[in-house]
Amino acid sequence: MRVLVVEDDNELGPALTSGLRAAGFAVDHATSRAEADLKVWVNTYDCVIADRGLPDGDVLELLRTWRENGYTVPVLVLTARGAVEDRVAGFAHGADDYLGKPFALAELVARVRALGRREQHPRLPQLTVADLTLDVPTHRVRRSGVLLTLTAKEFAVLEALMLRAGEAMSRTELLERCWDEMSEPASNVVDVVIRHLRRKLGPPDLIESLRGVGYRLNGPA
Template identity: 45%
Template sequence: MKLLLVEDDAALAAEICRMLRAAHCALDHAVNGEDAQHLGETGTYDAVILDLGLPKRDGLSVLQAWRSAGLTLPVLVLTARDGWSDKVAGFKAGADDFLVKPFRAEELVIRLRALVRRAAAHGVARVTCGPLTYEAGLGSFERDGLPLKLTGLEWRVLSCLILRKDAVVPRAQLIERVYDGDADVDSNSVEVIITRLRRKIAPARIEGVRGLGYQLLPGGPA
């Protein structure tokens, strides 16, 4: 999953980032409402984790702006407020779920996966490419019906490719997906990951398109 975390508490944000990256998620992080609104409107995310108490612009107004702009991505609201009236206001603004602070890490991951799974039910819940099957809601891969073991970086590359299997995915987009937009990474490291994936997914294959990027193909001769 590619997630947008909107949280101005540095310690909490660092803990959430650590936990979600361990769960094979890629993250962008905003610390105020203005940046959050911009990222939500210009980025591509599977879900958003949104705090309500933000500087510059509060979370509810950010959420209302997203919904007014037609953005339908799932939004999980983090809040220290446990009152029913606050939740009603959040749901009216377009929230999909609430999680009250403090919370367990496992619950955040479970709730996010449930949100993405429900969103996938209205779109593409399962994607296949040759022997590969990707369950979008669960974030799991199978090869010939058996679970496919992947590292976190391998998972990020393969999920990006299979969700865009009919198109060539630019190298820069893969780097952003894998390394959370870190511009200083060595782009050759993506090729290393792809080399490992090619061994794991055969007869499906990843084909490099010179000067453009990579495309996932179901199999057969190169």
């Protein structure tokens, strides 16, 4: 999942970004409504986490504009305002979830994963290609029933390929889906992860290299 964190606090913003990356998400960070607005129309996100009080205004006004213009990606609003009327206002402006400060990172991660499974990017609890199964909620992968140990990035790339099984995915698509703005597009990070995945998945090889295009996940011939 690729997530946008909109938080202007000099400590909380970087801490959230770091914590979510450690949980396996690709994360971009914005510190104002204007910056967030630019990023959501340039990049593709699975979820937006936004602090309500930003230097250039209430994020709810920006959220209402997004919804009016057809931006349907789930948005979780963070705020120190915990009154019922504040939560009601958040939902009325188009928020999908509302989390009061202070909060536990583990709860935020769980809520973001739940939002990512909603209608914008529907996901099956379990993906299956040939004898390979990927369980989305538990982050477990099995080949012929044998549990495999994958890194968060390997899991993300494999999930992307399995969601598009039988279709070609370019390196650029995989970068946009599984990495964030801190990644170097010209680097060989996708090829490195694919190489590690092939080694861990074992034979027969399910990942096909498409010269000049990218990769495709197939069932064995």
